[in-house]
Amino acid sequence: xxxxxxxxxxxxxxxxxxxxxxxxxxxxxxxxxxxxxxxxxxxxxxxxxxxxxxxxxxxxxxxxxxxxxxxxxxxxxxxxxxxxxxxxxxxxxxxxxxxxxxxxxxxxxxxxxxxxxxxxxxxxxxxxxxxxxxxxxxxxxxxxxxxxxxxxxxxxxxxxxxxxxxxxxxxxxxxxxxxxxxxxxxxxxxxxxxxxxxxxxxxxxxxxxxxxxxxxxxxxxxxxxxxxxxxxxxxxxxxxxxxxxxxxxxxxxxxxxxxxxxxxxxxxxxxxxxxxxxxxxxxxxxxxxxxxxxxxxxxxxxxxxxxxxxxxxxxxxxxxxxxxxxxxxxxxxxxxxxxxxxxxxxxxxxxxxxxxxxxxxxxxxxxxxxxxxxxxxxxxxxxxxxxxxxxxxxxxxxxxxxxxxxxxxxxxxxxxxxxxxxxxxxxxxxxxxxxxxxxxxxxxxxxxxxxxxxxxxxxxxxxxxxxxxxxxxxxxxxxxxxxxxxxxxxxxxxxxxxxxxxxxxxxxxxxxxxxxxxxxxxxxxxxxxxxxxxxxxxxxxxxxxxx
Amino acid sequence: xxxxxxxxxxxxxxxxxxxxxxxxxxxxxxxxxxxxxxxxxxxxxxxxxxxxxxxxxxxxxxxxxxxxxxxxxxxxxxxxxxxxxxxxxxxxxxxxxxxxxxxxxxxxxxxxxxxxxxxxxxxxxxxxxxxxxxxxxxxxxxxxxxxxxxxxxxxxxxxxxxxxxxxxxxxxxxxxxxxxxxxxxxxxxxxxxxxxxxxxxxxxxxxxxxxxxxxxxxxxxxxxxxxxxxxxxxxxxxxxxxxxxxxxxxxxxxxxxxxxxxxxxxxxxxxxxxxxxxxxxxxxxxxxxxxxxxxxxxxxxxxxx
Numbered sequence: 019x020x021x022x023x024x025x026x027x028x029x030x031x032x033x034x035x036x037x038x039x040x041x042x043x044x045x046x047x048x049x050x051x052x053x054x055x056x057x058x059x060x061x062x063x064x065x066x067x068x069x070x071x072x073x074x075x076x077x078x079x080x081x082x083x084x085x086x087x088x089x090x091x092x093x094x095x096x097x098x099x100x101x102x103x104x105x106x107x108x109x110x111x112x113x114x115x116x117x118x119x120x121x122x123x124x125x126x127x128x129x130x131x132x133x134x135x136x137x138x139x140x141x142x143x144x145x146x147x148x149x150x151x152x153x154x155x156x157x158x159x160x161x162x163x164x165x166x167x168x169x170x171x172x173x174x175x176x177x178x179x180x181x182x183x184x185x186x187x188x189x190x191x192x193x194x195x196x197x198x199x200x201x202x203x204x205x206x207x208x209x210x211x212x213x214x215x216x217x218x219x220x221x222x223x224x225x226x227x228x229x230x231x232x233x234x235x236x237x238x239x240x241x242x243x244x245x246x247x248x249x250x251x252x253x254x255x256x257x258x259x260x261x262x263x264x265x266x267x268x269x270x271x272x273x274x275x276x277x278x279x280x281x282x283x284x285x286x287x288x289x290x291x292x293x294x295x296x297x298x299x300x301x302x303x304x305x306x307x308x309x310x311x312x313x314x315x316x317x318x319x320x321x322x323x324x325x326x327x328x329x330x331x332x333x334x335x336x337x338x339x340x341x342x343x344x345x346x347x348x349x350x351x352x353x354x355x356x357x358x359x360x361x362x363x364x365x366x367x368x369x370x371x372x373x374x375x376x377x378x379x380x381x382x383x384x385x386x387x388x389x390x391x392x393x394x395x396x397x398x399x400x401x402x403x404x405x406x407x408x409x410x411x412x413x414x415x416x417x418x419x420x421x422x423x424x425x426x427x428x429x430x431x432x433x434x435x436x437x438x439x440x441x442x443x444x445x446x447x448x449x450x451x452x453x454x455x456x457x458x459x460x461x462x463x464x465x466x467x468x469x470x471x472x473x474x475x476x477x478x479x480x481x482x483x484x485x486x487x488x489x490x491x492x493x494x495x496x497x498x499x500x501x502x503x504x505x506x507x508x509x510x511x512x513x514x515x516x517x518x519x520x521x522x523x524x525x526x527x528x529x530x531x532x533x534x535x536x537x538x539x540x541x542x543x544x545x546x547x548x549x550x551x552x553x554x555x556x557x558x559x560x561x562x563x564x565x
Numbered sequence: 566x567x568x569x570x571x572x573x574x575x576x577x578x579x580x581x582x583x584x585x586x587x588x589x590x591x592x593x594x595x596x597x598x599x600x601x602x603x604x605x606x607x608x609x610x611x612x613x614x615x616x617x618x619x620x621x622x623x624x625x626x627x628x629x630x631x632x633x634x635x636x637x638x639x640x641x642x643x644x645x646x647x648x649x650x651x652x653x654x655x656x657x658x659x660x661x662x663x664x665x666x667x668x669x670x671x672x673x674x675x676x677x678x679x680x681x682x683x684x685x686x687x688x689x690x691x692x693x694x695x696x697x698x699x700x701x702x703x704x705x706x707x708x709x710x711x712x713x714x715x716x717x718x719x720x721x722x723x724x725x726x727x728x729x730x731x732x733x734x735x736x737x738x739x740x741x742x743x744x745x746x747x748x749x750x751x752x753x754x755x756x757x758x759x760x761x762x763x764x765x766x767x768x769x770x771x772x773x774x775x776x777x778x779x780x781x782x783x784x785x786x787x788x789x790x791x792x793x794x795x796x797x798x799x800x801x802x803x804x805x806x807x808x809x810x811x812x813x814x815x816x817x818x819x820x821x822x823x824x825x826x827x828x829x830x831x832x833x834x835x836x837x838x839x840x841x842x843x844x845x846x847x848x849x850x851x852x853x854x855x856x857x858x859x860x861x862x863x864x865x866x867x868x869x870x
Contacts, residue, residue, distance in 0.1 A: 069829070077698065210691075211671070387695035389670070395622060396689035396829075399652075403827030410825070411818040418817060422567050422810065454829055455761050461822065462765055462837075465815040466772065472814070473776065476807040502779040505724055506772035509717050509733075513768040516713035517761075520705050525761050532768075 022556060025549045032541075033436070036443025039063070043446045063446035065189070065205075067453030067527065070401050072394035073205035074213060078384045079198055085170035085382035086163050087116055088222075093139055094119055095288050100138070106131055110260060117158035118145075126151040170381040171198055178202060178217055180377035185216055199387070210391045212370065220339050220383050221374035223292030223359075225325070228333040228345055229283045232259045236283060244268075244277045261286050265335065267342040270362045282342055284335050289325050291379075294318025298375035300368045301358075308368035309360040312375060319355025327351035338371070404457050411461070415468055423475055425564030429550050430471035433542045437467045440538045445531065455528035463535025466510065470543035474499040475565055488563045492551050496544070503543060511536045569813075570806045577801050578794045581854035588739055588851050591843075595742025598749030607749055610756030613703050615696035616660040617669040620689040621677060623653040627684060632657075635680040641673065649828050654689065656828075669693065706760050713764070714738075717771055725782055728859045733774045736852035740770040740843045744836055758833045766840025769815070773808065774848040780804045781853065797853050805849075812845040 042048045043063025048056070068075050090113050097111050097119070106128055114120040119142065121132055132154055136142060142156040175194055182190045182204065191203040207213050236254050247266055254264055263286050266279040297313040314322050326334075326348050335345040336359050343361040363371065416434065419427035441460060445452065478495030486494060511533060518529035601607040611618050629648050632655060636644045647656040657673055670691040677686060714734055722730030741763050748755060780800040785793075819841065823834040 210688075386693070388698045389691070389693040391670075391688070391691040393622075393687055393689045395687055396620065399689075400827050400829050403825060404822075404830060407821045407824075407826040407830070410821045414817040414821070415814050418814060422569075424567075455758060455833075458761070458765070458830065458833055458837075461818055462769070465769075465818055468814045469772070469811040472807055472810045476804070476810070480803075502776050505779060506775045509720060509771040509775055510768040512716035512720060513713040513764060513771070516709050516716060517764055520709035520712060521761075522702060522705050525706075525709070525757065525764075528761050528765075532765075 022549055022552045025545055026553070029436075029546060029549055032440060036439045039443040039446040040439070043442070060447070062449050064442070065449065065451045066401075067451045067456065068203065068205055068390065068392055069454045070452065071206050072392045072396065072398075073203065073207050074210050074392075075388070075390040076202040076214065076217065076386055077195065077388035078200045078202065078218075078386050080171050080174050080200065080380075081382045081385055082167040082170055082198060083116060086158065086166050087113070088382060089166045090117060090119065090158055091288075093142070097135065097139070098287060100135065101132075104131075108132065112261075114155075117163060119156040121154040121156075123152055123154075129154060167198075171200065173381045174384065175200055177378050177380050181216055181373055182213075184373045184377060185213060187213070200384070206394065208394070210393075212366070214386075214389070214391075216370050216373065218384050218386065219370075219374050220380045221292070221377075222339055222379040223295070223375060224288045224337045225290040225322075226265075226288060226335045226337055227285045227329060228335055229259065229262050229285050230333065232262065233283050235259065238264070238281045238283065241269075241278050241280055244279050247279055247281075250281050259283075265337060265340060265342050267345065268361070280342075282335060282345055284337070284342075289334070290318065290321055292375060293378065294321065295375055298372045300365070300372050303360070307360075308363050308365045309358050310363075310368055310372050310375065311356065311358050314355040314357070316355070319353075322355060322357065323351060323353050400454060404454065408457065408461060412464065415464070419468065419471070423565055426475055426478075429547050430468065430475070432550065433471060433547045434464060434467055436542045436546050437464065437535070437538055440542070441531070441535055444534045444538065448530075448534075450530055451527060452531075453527040455525065456531045459528045459531030459535065462532060463539060466507070466536070467539045467542065469506075470499075470503050470539060471547065473502055474543065474547070478563070478565055482563065482565070489555055491563070492548075492555070496548055500544065503540070507536050507540055568806065569809055573802045573805055574799075575802060575805075576798060577849055578798050578854055578857065581850070581857070584850035584854060588743075588847070591743035591746055592739055594746030594750065595739075595744075596746075598745045599742070601749065602755065608752050608754050610754045610759070611658060611660060611692060611694055611699070612757040613699045613755070614660050615694050615699040616658065617673070617694075618656065618658045618690075618692045619670050619673045620654060620656045620691070621674075621686045622689045623655065623681075623684050623686040625684050626653050627655055627681065629655070632677075635676060636673070639672075639676045639680075641669075641676065644673075654828070702757065706757075710764065710767075713767065721771075721775065721778070725778055728856060729778050729782075731859075732852050732855035733771060733778065735855055736774050736847045737767050737770050739851055740840060740847050741767050743843045744839045747839055748836065753832060753835075756832065758829075759836050762833045762836035762840065766837055766844060769837075769841060770844030770847060773811070773844050774852045776807065777801060777804055777848045777853060781856070794857060797856060801849055801853055808845060808849065812841055815841050 039060055040063060041051075042060055048059075048063075051059070094111055094113050101108055101111065107123070107125070108128065109122040109124060111119065111121050123129070123132070129151070133144065136144060136156065139156070141159055141162040143159055145155045145157045171194060175192060178200065179192045182192060182202070187204045187207055189205060191201065193201045195201045202217060204210075204213055236257055238254070239250065242250060251264060258264070263284055264281050265284045266281055269278050269280065270276070271278060294314050294317060295312050296315040296318075299311055300308055301311045303309050329348050330350060331347065333345050333347050336343045336357075338359075343359050359371070412434075416431045419430045419434075421427070423430060438460070441463060450456075474495055477499045478491050481491035481494040481498075482488075514529050514533040514536060517525055518533060521529055598607060602609060605614070627648070629646050633644070633646055636642070636646075636657070641659065643659060645658040645660075647658070648654065649656070659669055659673075670693055674688060674691075714737070717737070718730040718734045720730075721733045744763060744766065745755075748759065753759075777800065780803055781797050784796045784800045784803075791799075816838065819834050819838040822830055823838055826834055
């Protein structure tokens with residue numbers, strides 16, 4: 019018989035390590051520990067998956083094509099400004115395709131002047147074929163388009179991270195996945211809809227001028243129900259002055275509580291955007307109505323001062339994601355770099371608006387392609403039911419083993435507890451996330467652990483039937499069962515590894531527990547229980563084995 | 566010594582014709598299910614097919630036919646409803662045709678808020694999956710299954726003989742197909758969790774088969790004058806009590822999980838439960854007789870260890 023000392027020591031250290039690693043997973047106990055112990059112990063254990071503690075899992079795609087369009091639009095705006103400044107009288111500068119800008123002008127002599135402008139816009143190239151004496155076409159360079167798309171995703175990631183930080187979620191995950199997807203996980207969020215809206219809102223703030231001169235050409239209704247927007251747009255089709263668009267203000271009727279829309283004729287040209295903001299805060303107005311006060315940075319403040327100074331007595335629209343929040347008349351030049359966004363907000367809406375304005379706009383709209391939301395109640399139900407059922411199942415197995423194998427059954431049950439302990443310790447050490455399929459994996463591991471012991475015990479029984487002495491029967495039983503156990507575990511391990519490599523999300527969690535469990539099983543079945551048998555034998559020279 | 570079975574000598578191999586007939590039917594069912602899944606005609610979960618699922622927990626019991634009427638009246642006629650009676654829970658599923666842009670989940674919630682104003686509810690869970698993600702999951706699952714099969718065949722072939730590898734793989738295929746077929750017949754939803762269960766049971770069934778094969782290998786090495794059929798029969802009989810005890814313990818674990826583990830674990834545990842039963846059956850009645858269809862040259866058995 020081999021010496022048991024070394025193996026006993028190994029077993030004890032594995033148990034101690036498992037306990038040390040597992041402790042942080044059980045926070046109430048961990049928090050109660052003295053500080054010096056917390057310092058030497060690992061601080062993080064198992065995290066519960068979204069399916070267990072509730073929360074949101076979002077997979078989003080950035081609308082890259084739109085990001086490119088927006089970038090081209092921005093160039094158009096700055097070209098318009100530049101042409102006015104240089105006093106070049108073009109008829110129109112417009113984006114005429116996803117990546118195309120077209121200049122139209124009466125006087126053919128202007129052409130060379132405009133062509134020179136391209137030096138300041140190196141991201142474009144002139145397309146010769148589409149031009150004519152009175153027309154010039156620029157096209158975005160392909161490499162630039164790619165760069166814009168790529169930076170759009172990084173910028174979106176950054177913005178979403180900012181917003182979530184300000185919203186306040188414990189341990190959020192915001193990651194890029196593949197080429198153009200963003201994964202956001204918010205565990206334990208109590209208001210999933212609000213969080214989702216906050217993330218998804220593009221939050222592009224723009225200041226645009228109303229076109230009051232041409233208003234009479236269109237017969238716009240004063241106030242419409244919220245689902246009649248399309249009708250108004252259709253009616254105005256063809257009558258819209260060049261460079262104008264119709265945008266709607268959103269409002270709520272105080273008496274009926276019904277939402278309505280007010281159409282406005284707005285110049286497409288963007289005077290100022292939200293990227294010049296330095297701060298946004300919620301304030302309360304004199305009628306207890308919340309509004310958002312914004313502060314421009316230095317450059318933005320000067321720009322805002324100039325714009326308001328040039329447009330006194332005209333109306334300026336505050337537009338967020340193509341919806342007008344308010345369209346006040348500019349009474350005077352506004353200095354000091356401050357402005358207000360009013361509208362019919364609730365306090366929470368104002369709060370969220372301030373958050374998105376502070377965090378900045380998304381470079382392009384996001385498309386949610388996967389959205390899993392688990393309410394905290396379901397998570398709690400699942401845990402309670404899962405744990406209850408598992409405990410009950412475990413108890414059945416424990417009792418069965420003792421009834422069927424008596425003292426050896428007790429040893430097998432000890433292996434079972436050891437198994438569970440090591441598995442929890444290993445999962446904690448890896449800071450694994452425990453999901454429902456993960457729990458299923460643990461259950462399967464327990465099943466396999468029992469199977470190993472059954473295999474060994476049945477072999478020992480066979481050896482005993484052949485009339486061998488207890489000690490020899492035990493050694494023989496273990497020896498003969500060894501290869502069977504290894505073979506059966508390796509085959510299952512192959513499945514586990516394949517699942518880990520190619521599975522996604524919850525399947526991966528299952529695979530992790532399964533693979534770990536198999537390794538631990540081998541250890542407890544081949545070393546754990548054998549030590550105990552050997553120990554019993556050494557101490558008492560057992561003549562009869564209770565099996 | 567408490568024993569469920571004493572020493573047995575049941576002629577398992579002699580019953581192989583019946584076993585093959587029964588298994589053949591199950592496999593055909595499974596293949597039909599597989600084809601239907603490929604065609605998109607089976608009851609695929611929204612995690613594979615794309616769509617929306619919302620689970621609501623009401624304060625008071627809710628009648629499923631009323632809920633259906635209300636949804637139909639609000640333009641959500643293609644919703645599938647399922648209730649978990651004891652907790653007043655209602656699961657509403659809408660498949661692929663809906664796109665994520667519409668915020669179908671919000672629409673469903675709004676409908677219930679409006680029409681069942683007196684019956685308060687909380688949203689237990691809501692899931693929206695775009696069709697592209699579902700496709701990717703399907704592909705990933707298929708790759709995982711394929712790779713694990715190849716790996717297992719190779720391992721078993723290396724440790725035993727090639728025919729053992731093939732027989733073990735076929736038996737495992739059989740178990741997965743049988744459970745899949747049963748799910749298809751009962752029109753149960755095939756979700757990601759059910760696929761996980763199928764893969765788990767593949768692993769389990771493989772374990773079970775390997776244990777039996779191990780004994781056959783051991784006995785073949787010591788073969789004297791018995792026929793291969795007798796040797797295999799004896800091996801199966803020798804490990805029979807282990808096979809039954811093990812299956813029994815796993816079944817003991819799975820029954821409470823199926824009955825009381827909550828709605829999320831129910832189908833998962835059910836698939837595993839059937840899987841264990843089929844897996845046990847197949848290692849005795851399918852995998853071992855398959856070896857007989859392809860007799861090995863005597864004495865050419867790989868050395869154990």
